[in-house]
Amino acid sequence: MNAYRPQAADIGFILFDVLQAQDRLAQLPALADNADPDLLRQVLEEAGKFVGEVVAPLNRDGDEIGARFKDGAVTMPPGARAAYQAFWQAGWPALSGATEDGGQGLPTVLEMVLYEWLSGANLGWTMAPGLLHGAYECIKHHASPELKASYLEKLVTGEWLATMCLTEPHAGSDLGLARTKAVVQSDGSYQISGTKIFISGGEHDLSDNIVHLVLARLPDSPPGPKGLSLFLVPKFYPDGQRSAVVxxxxxEKMGLHGSPTCVMRFDEARGWLVGELGKGLNAMFLMMNAARLHVALQGVGLLDAAWQKADGYARERRQMRAPVRQDPSQPADPIIxxxxxxxxxxxxxxxxxAGRVLAYRTAIELDVAKHHPDAAQRQQANLWCALVTPLLKASWTDQAFHGGxxxxxxxxxxxxxxxxxxxxIVRxxxxxxxxxGTNEIQAQDLLFRKVLADQGAGLLATLGGLEQDLDRFDSAAAVRARTGLQQLRELVGLLQAGGPGxxxxxxxxxxxxxxxxxxxLMAWAWARLDAAGAAGQGGTAxxxxxxxxxxxxxxxxxxxLGAAA
Amino acid sequence: MNAYRPQAADIGFILFDVLQAQDRLAQLPALADNADPDLLRQVLEEAGKFVGEVVAPLNRDGDEIGARFKDGAVTMPPGARAAYQAFWQAGWPALSGATEDGGQGLPTVLEMVLYEWLSGANLGWTMAPGLLHGAYECIKHHASPELKASYLEKLVTGEWLATMCLTEPHAGSDLGLARTKAVVQSDGSYQISGTKIFISGGEHDLSDNIVHLVLARLPDSPPGPKGLSLFLVPKFYPDGQRSAVVxxxxxEKMGLHGSPTCVMRFDEARGWLVGELGKGLNAMFLMMNAARLHVALQGVGLLDAAWQKADGYARERRQMRAPVRQDPSQPADPIIxxxxxxxxxxxxxxxxxAGRVLAYRTAIELDVAKHHPDAAQRQQANLWCALVTPLLKASWTDQAFHGGxxxxxxxxxxxxxxxxxxxxIVRxxxxxxxxxGTNEIQAQDLLFRKVLADQGAGLLATLGGLEQDLDRFDSAAAVRARTGLQQLRELVGLLQAGGPGxxxxxxxxxxxxxxxxxxxLMAWAWARLDAAGAAGQGGTAxxxxxxxxxxxxxxxxxxxLGAAA
Known part of the structure; x- marks a missing residue:
């Protein structure tokens, strides 16, 4: 078994040579001081070491021994808790958190690279910390000052972990069917009752507390998604008392045995409203959007891990004569x-x-959308993220499985x-x-909510930006990308002409x-990779x-569409 | 969990309405008495019952409990031995064996349908009996009269099971690298020594004896594939003594836990030559060809099993509103x-x-190749099998995994x-x-050994037969198939014109x-299905x-090829 190794230099090439991240980040006052390539490379080197030396070696036990359940408690696989304690104490979860909350204020893209590597090294271990960042954003933007005072710093540092409690047995893709109940109490808190399933990290021993964000419905709320509100219920209250969450x-799953997938029961558990009543899904979608880019990078990381293993093996394993490069001194040639x-x-x-180019650019645009002084730039960046996140999530998780x-x-x-x-890796x-969100739902999100909703205007504007970018290049790769962009414009034209049906x-x-x-978009990415002098095999492939x-x-x-082919 | 159910009527439709198997089989004197659709349907009904009632229910335990190893012995999952004893005693392994050997003399296609179903119901259980048929053919055509006297009847009835011992740690796709040694003894037997890996059913408690067919090399044999000979080494000799096979x-595997994948060590084990010295691979390939069609049907069976489960679930599970057929009386519509x-x-x-049409036709052609009185017909049938077997194996195992x-x-x-x-099913x-043979090797077999070896002549002749067959139809499906055949002819023309490079x-x-x-070929199959009035959804899809x-x-x-696109 050959171990996964994060390659910081490869990432630096894509960030600084291909994407010129340093120029884009320097435009953002909040990040300009932390946009220096040397600084960022150094952080990447350290992160790579942690992932390769501490987290990757736990992957096999995570699969074979797995998370174990007994009497309501979950014991994580050997070494998982120690690694997590070292992880948060070294400040890794806080990498891109806002400094005012106790974070390090580094660009979001660093967090994304970190999670790509963690996923490639050990996805089971990574599941619980992976949910932290969405929870932090959710509390930061939607919770009351009192809740923030108790929970925000614990989440930004990662001292406590968090969950998203959405799914119920009959409500998966269709969260509007959720039935978990919330009943208001005289002190303004709520009693939450119901059963949630598929809760990653619902219970474990990695951290000393777990903060659950739970979708539930007031008795007098309307049916459907508009009746759902979001509540915070911790495993332990600030006074140390255990909540009624079991x-x-x-x-038992196909894989990911290192991550406990929990059935969580809430028995009149005391919790507090996060955001407004009836706006639970909105607050949750903020978590889910951050999470979707994380998941896309899980795909990239796992695919890279699979490639590393297969590439290493194909260089060593000899079977049969190769058609061209033959080595007669050996009984057979390397299968590569x-x-x-x-x-x-x-x-x-x-x-x-190409996945890295597109995902890292999306991570950079997330910061632009937050921090750029120019509103038009922020809007463009938001548009990019809205369009590209669903396709990154769907296409790269698909490729991780099939390419794996x-x-x-x-x-x-x-x-x-x-x-x-x-x-x-395949499992x-x-x-x-x-x-x-299943990959089918990502596809519907892209086509119906992101493209058809504005008659393709946002997509065409984004394509225009790429075309402008390609004007600088006249490589074969750039010609291919321009052809693709033109064909996509024609396809959007067909959709626009299609009428209401x-x-x-x-x-x-x-x-x-x-x-x-x-x-x-991959064609554009490969034109950029090619222009930066990336090795040829990926581009030719x-x-x-x-x-x-x-x-x-x-x-x-x-x-x-019934259109001519 | 919804159980797999063999559908005998669906198979009958494809055999008798789509393929008119009865007409083709009636041309074969050896099978003409057993070609009556009513008889064959009845056998299928009984086979379907056995598979559905006896074998399918063992599948979950086969996966979760699996085959267990202790001190050289393998205990099969609960119920496996009893089911196998009932299976052979009911005569199922002997279905298509020659009557003179103790078989029932029914068409090969029945055996193939049986194994499609067994694979869909419980592939782990099916692995060991699946190897029986190749071993039977191998012994029948290559073994000495003495070996046949001891082993042929036991194999045709399935009272004893068999293995193929080919792979060694350094010799997988490249069997020519195998090192297992065979040293001739004064009584004409051989002492076999070496280690074989990935031996399905190398050890188990299903049957009272196991017959190993082993590739090995004499000390003075040339290196490479031409130095390999085939030997028979049983677990127990006819006198009841145990052989030196351990x-x-x-x-530990991704799946198929119900089938023990064994590392087998031969310690100067006494065995006998099967076929000629240095012709071991030829004798083995006879087994492998029969096995490849079996494996193609494993793909068909597993894919059908996956479809049955998903179709059933999609009719019950309700999530979100469907775009067209909405049922306002329910909170959501069936996801189908x-x-x-x-x-x-x-x-x-x-x-x-389409897989059934092509695989069953191939099974019928196997009988034509064996039994048709006209040599030209036998040759055409052989050609069909040679061309179609590798693509059936590769494409339908690929689809079982990806479609699963x-x-x-x-x-x-x-x-x-x-x-x-x-x-x-996916695992x-x-x-x-x-x-x-990996699917990559199937592709090379088809292109290099089956098509380019005769400059495409055999393929073009086979395509001509399909074109002639399609002349009877003028459906859209037939037009599509004719277009495909014409395009394939053009492609073969490009290969022929390509020269030595x-x-x-x-x-x-x-x-x-x-x-x-x-x-x-699928387009041809769908033209035939369409002409026989098959339900439209598969054809439209x-x-x-x-x-x-x-x-x-x-x-x-x-x-x-550097040709214009």
Whole structure:
């Protein structure tokens, strides 16, 4: 089994040579002092060390021993608590938190890189801390001053962890069906009662307290999503008393055994309203948006981890003669010299590198949207994040599973057994296509809420920005990207011309539309990577093995619209 | 958890209404008496009952308890031995064995349907009996009269089970690297020494004896594949003595826990030569060819099982409003009314039904190749099997895993937990893309050994037969199939015109070529299904969601050849 290693230099290349993050961040007064590449590289180096040396080695036990449940308590896998205590005490969860809350005020993109690596190293361990950042934002923007006083610093530092209690047995993608009850008390608190399922980190021993954010409904609230409000219920109250929140059991799952997936029962548990009554989903969506970019980076991290394993193995394992580069001194050639294997590995590089360019840019735009002095720039940045987050989440979690499975294939039978840890990646990655909104819901979000809602205006404006950016380059990669952008404009034109019936025709091809936008943005990313001098194999693989999917997707969409192919 | 149910009527429709199997089988003197549809339907009904009532219920325990290893012995999961004893005593393994060997002399296609169902019901249990049929053919055609006298009847009835001992730690896809030694003894027997890995059913308690077929090398044999010979080493000799074959351990795997994957050590174990010295791979390939069609049908069976589960769940589970068929009396609509879910389910039907048409036809051609009085017909049938077997194996095992994962997606988070059994299908199915020759090797086999070896002549002749068959139809499905066949002819023309360098250009696109031929044959299968009045959803899904892949694959191949797109 070869261990996952974060590569800080690769990340630095994408951040500073490809994306020129330093220039963009320097425009933001809140971050300008912390935009120096040398400083950021140094933080990345340290983060990479922590992930590689402390978190990665726990991954196998996390899978094989897993989180264990007994009498309402969850014991995390060996080493998990110690690693988490070291993690928060070293300040890693606070990396991008606001300094006024006790955070370090570094750019959000650093947090995203950190979580990409943590996910590649050990997704099971990473699940609980991964939810912290959304909870922090949610409390910061929606909670009362009293709640903030008790919880905000504990969350920004990560001393306490947090959960999102949304799903109920009959209410998954359709949260509006949730039935958990909240009854107001004379002191202004609420009694929360109901059962929530699929609660990642609902119970564990990583941290000394757990802060639950719970969607519930007042007895007189309207049915559906507008009747839902958000409440905070801690495991332990500030006075040390335990709340009436019980972990009933943890799920047996395909993978991610290191992360307890809990059934949580609330028995008239005392909690407090976060945000306004009936606006629970709005406050929750703030958490979910942050979480979606995290999940996209889980995909990138797991795919890179799978590639690292398969690439290492393919260089060592010798089977059969390669068609070109043969070594007659050996009985067989390294399987990386077999074109089918080489193609498969390079294809994952094409996805990892383009995914990083797009995800890191999105993380930078999140800071621009928050901190840029110019309102127009903030709006553009918001638009970018709204459009790109769902496709990053869907396409890169999809690729983590399918590309991870391709990497397993490199090992042959040795990939199907535990030995090399590659089958764990395939099992662990599968859930990311489901949680934080299934990938089908991401596709509908992109097409209906982000593109058709404004008749494509926002998407076209964003494409215009990319076209302008490409004007500087005349490489083959830039030509390909411009062609893709032009074809996407034509497709948007078809949607605009489609009239009121177009939405119905588009339902079954929302996923294809998401892929078209994904591939087009990847083409832009590869033009930028190419211009910065990125190694050629990923770029060639993108052009030869990834890009042709566009023709198929366009065909499916045009057929659905009844348009000429 | 909803259980897998074999559907005998669906199979009868494909065999007798779509493929007119009865007419083809009636041409074969050896089978003409057993080609009556009523008889065959009755056998299918009984087989379906056995699979559904006896084998399917053991699947969950097979996964959760699994095969257990202790001190060299393997205990199979609860109920497995009893089910196997009932299975062979009821005559199921002997279904298609020759009557002169103790078999029932029924058409091979019945055996294939039986194994499709067994795989859908419980692949772990099915692994060991699945190897029996290749071993029987191998002994029948290559073993000495003495060996046959001891082993043939035991294998045709299934009273004893068998293994294929090929792989060694350093010799997987490249069997020529195998080092296991065979030293001849004065009595003409051999002493076999070495370690074999990934031996499915190497040790278990299903049957009272296990017959190992082992690839090994004489001390003075040449290196490489031509130095390998095949030997028979039983667990127990006819006199009841135990042989020096030891199961050292069983593997921890991603799935298929019901099937022990054994490391087998041979310590100067006494065995006998099967076939000629140095021709071990030839004898083994006979086993592997039979096994490859079995594995293709594992894919079909698992995909059908996944579809059955997802279809059932999607009709019950209600989330959100459907865009068209809404039921205002309920808080939400069944998710099958959501177009993304409907598309996903129908796509699996397109694959299952076309897979059955092609695999059953291949099974029928196997009998034609063996039994037809006309040599030209036998040759055509052999050609069909040689071309179609590798693509059936690769494309349908691929679809079982990827389509199985799509079916998991229908369940959302409930699919990632054990509850419904769908994640087990995804884990169990993954290995079929690897064993019996990885899917990459199937693609190379098709392109290099089956198509380029005769400059495409055999493929073009086979396509001609399909074109002739389609002349009877003028449906949209038939037009699509004719277009595909014509495009494939053009592609073969490009390969023929490519000159000596074409093979090198084609290495990385062998998999794309296999997909092009797969899709083209599926189009033919759907034209036949359509003509027989098959329900429309699979056919529509094929046209809309499966067929457009052809454009992408052709693009990749043409680019690799440097041809205009």
């Amino acid at each position: 972990c009933e059991r943890i799920e 010299e077999h074109p089918a294997v080489q193609r498969l590995l390079d294809t994952q590089r094409a996805w990892v590198d 499975s391709d990497c397993l294939q490199v090992f042959g039978g040795h990939g199907y057994v535990r030995e090399w840890g590659i089958e764990q 662990d990655s599968r859930v990311a296509m489901i949680y934080e 177009v939405a119905l025709q588009l339902y079954p091809v929302a996923g294809d539309f998401l892929r078209v936008v994904t591939l087009t 993108f052009a030869r093995w990834v890009w042709p999917e566009l023709a198929m997707r366009q065909l499916m969409i045009r057929q659905a | 199961c050292e351990r069983i593997e 009314e959501h177009p993304a879910v409907q598309r996903l389910l129908d796509t699996q039907r397109a694959w299952v039904d 994962s799509d079916c998991l997606q229908v369940f959302g988070g409930h699919g990632y937990v054990r509850e419904w059994g769908i994640e087990q 169990d199915s993954r290995v079929a893309m690897i064993y019996e 074409v093979a090198l250009q084609l290495y990385p696109v062998a998999g794309d070529f296999l997909r092009v031929v797969t899709l083209t 094929f046209a809309r969601w499966v067929w457009p892949e052809l454009a992408m694959r052709q693009l990749m191949i043409r680019q690799a």
